[in-house]
Amino acid sequence: MRNDYLTVKDSGKSEIIIQKSRFLTYVERAETEEEALGFIHLIKQKHKDANHNCSAYIIGEHDHIQKANDDGEPSGTAGFPMLEVLKKQGLKDTVVVVTRYFGGIKLGGGGLIRAYGKATTQGIDVAKVVERKLHHLMKVSIDYSWLGKVENEVRSSDYPLKEINYADSVEVFVYTIAKEEAKFLDWMSEITNGQAKIEIVEKEFLEFEVN
Structure with missing residues (x-):
């Protein structure tokens, strides 16, 4: 499984006007080239009357x-x-389409480069960038006598609590950053005097917004 990475949080749309030309930017997360091409086609269909529907993606x-x-x-x-904006921001699995409605004033090569770069940056800002961090979902099985202490400690920690299942014993499901698994195991063992049974249930990415 891949390491932590940056991508966009949601779909984003923005608009800027430069020298009377309208630049509409559409940003989307795409995990396959098929998804990226499908998104580009969708925007092109939406703006059939535009002068240009330029695109870039990195996957x-x-x-x-x-x-x-x-x-x-x-x-x-x-x-x-x-594409250079996507690479400079370190984004992965991201597709951008910038639609231009020509306003009658030519921008020149340098002007176009700046305009499309600016439009892309603005669209990404609207979509918002997130860091997807690989986590392990840990199942902590404990006796009911430990529930109060373990729940309080987890809720006041940096470890996200997913859920608590109440059965013959209590199952507390907690996320830990993959690289900090050993630290979590030591911490939980200390809290429960070694009486907790801990196992990895699955691996998944959690998203954290980047300011």
């Missing part, structure tokens, strides 16, 4: 899929600067 644990499309703008002035 995969090692960014092995990177594509940029100028959609009729001068080569290298739209898709490439959009």
Whole structure:
């Protein structure tokens, strides 16, 4: 499973006007190239009357899929600067489409590069960036006599509590950062005097918004 990484939280849409041209930016998370292409097609259908629907996406644990499309703008002035914004921000599994309605004033190569870069940055800001951190979901099985102490300690800690199941014994499900598993085990053992049974249930990513 991949390491912690940055991506966008939600779909994002923004708009800026530069020299009378409208730049509409759409941002989406895409975990496969098929998802990215589907999103691009959707936006192109939505804005069939636009002069350009430029796009860029970066996908995969090692960014092995990177594509940029100028959609009729001068080569290298739209898709490439959009892709560079994604790379500069360290984003993965992200697709961006910038739709341009030409306002009658030519921006020139440098102006287009700045415009598409700015539009992409603004769209990402609206979508918001999150860090997806790999966690282990730990099942802590304890006797009911330990419930009060364990629950209080967990709730006042940095370990996210998922749920508590009440059966013959109590099962407390807690997330810990994958790299801190040993630290969690020592901490829980100390709290319960070694009387807790602890096991990893599954591995999953939790998302934390990046300011």
